[in-house]
Amino acid sequence: MSTRTYTLPVEQTRWMVEGGTQTVFTWDYDEGRDRLLALYEKGKNKQWNSRDRLDWSTEVDLDNPIGGPEAYVPLYGSQIWEKMGERDKAQLFHHMASWQFSQFLHGEQGALICASKIVQTVPDIDSKFYAATQVMDEARHVETYSRFLHEKLQLAYPINQHLKALLDDVVTDSRWDMTYLGMQVLIEGLALAAFGTIRDIAENSLARAVNAYVMEDEARHVAFGRLALRDYYPQLTDSERHEREEFCAEACYLMRDRFLAEELWTNLALPVNECLDYVRTCEAQVHFRSLLFTRIVPTLKDIGLFGTAIRRAFFDMGVLAYSGIDLDAVIAADEAAAGEIDAARRRQVDQAIAEATV
Numbered sequence: 001m002s003t004r005t006y007t008l009p010v011e012q013t014r015w016m017v018e019g020g021t022q023t024v025f026t027w028d029y030d031e032g033r034d035r036l037l038a039l040y041e042k043g044k045n046k047q048w049n050s051r052d053r054l055d056w057s058t059e060v061d062l063d064n065p066i067g068g069p070e071a072y073v074p075l076y077g078s079q080i081w082e083k084m085g086e087r088d089k090a091q092l093f094h095h096m097a098s099w100q101f102s103q104f105l106h107g108e109q110g111a112l113i114c115a116s117k118i119v120q121t122v123p124d125i126d127s128k129f130y131a132a133t134q135v136m137d138e139a140r141h142v143e144t145y146s147r148f149l150h151e152k153l154q155l156a157y158p159i160n161q162h163l164k165a166l167l168d169d170v171v172t173d174s175r176w177d178m179t180y181l182g183m184q185v186l187i188e189g190l191a192l193a194a195f196g197t198i199r200d201i202a203e204n205s206l207a208r209a210v211n212a213y214v215m216e217d218e219a220r221h222v223a224f225g226r227l228a229l230r231d232y233y234p235q236l237t238d239s240e241r242h243e244r245e246e247f248c249a250e251a252c253y254l255m256r257d258r259f260l261a262e263e264l265w266t267n268l269a270l271p272v273n274e275c276l277d278y279v280r281t282c283e284a285q286v287h288f289r290s291l292l293f294t295r296i297v298p299t300l301k302d303i304g305l306f307g308t309a310i311r312r313a314f315f316d317m318g319v320l321a322y323s324g325i326d327l328d329a330v331i332a333a334d335e336a337a338a339g340e341i342d343a344a345r346r347r348q349v350d351q352a353i354a355e356a357t358v
């Protein structure tokens, strides 16, 4: 890890956050909700090893690491982009992938910390069981993104300020449901949508598989948040629910702004304000940022946090229509996509063996 190249000076490699948590033991080992226990079984059965499931010998072209189309670059179509030479465009592709995967990595570490915090703070044994499988999932995700950045991209970015601010809010809040809401519903819901765009456009098979396999696990994590909160939120008062909706609305604005990628333009010495203006208003980018909410909006509706404050924020962001998305169908599609990549790899290996034995 120490040989990783950070693009910006990192003042410190350790970030310590105070968080007053209350640790809850339960002596009731028998009461388990069927759907949560079923998810726990699935979590145990679906563990995978990054070292074996992914083909780490795959070459990654640093001039376009994920093998995406030019239109994928946020500045595509702008005057800044038009004036760039081939070398500068290649450098932008490389930095953009590094920036993006670095934020995935830092977010995954946040998920690792939050999942372990849930084990400690959630009152019921079935939730503690499930969260324990998630701790292992998140450790594997940190390992996988870290390896991809280190071995393949050879470049990493520090955590984005908006993501850091949100993680700070989530980790310092002592209420167990706020950890779920901030991490399982908001940060992971948005990450799922962002992983999905890479999975669906990447021509590089390793970049595609990394995201597809992580998504397969994340779908369970979001389901865990839904199951736990759907039971809990109807018990809260209107003002308690309202406070959580306000938190969600603010967090959604923070997360949307993270995708303006300000530090990327700064680091590449591009005209930052011009880049931000373009990314903020360009139709394709506005559409891309709205797609990031395809998982969050229906989930908040599902758990019963869908009052005026949150609906107003989603209307303002142009994402309210996503409330009609069928989450179970989307989760099934994520699992199927990971299975198809496994099957394609098996076919490839079978073919290589057949050719070698002719």
Ligand SMILES: [Fe+2]
Pocket (backbone or CB within 6 Å): 108, 111, 137, 138, 141, 214, 218
């Ligand atoms: Fe994860």
Ligand SMILES: [Fe+2]
Pocket (backbone or CB within 6 Å): 111, 138, 188, 217, 218, 221
């Ligand atoms: Fe997760």
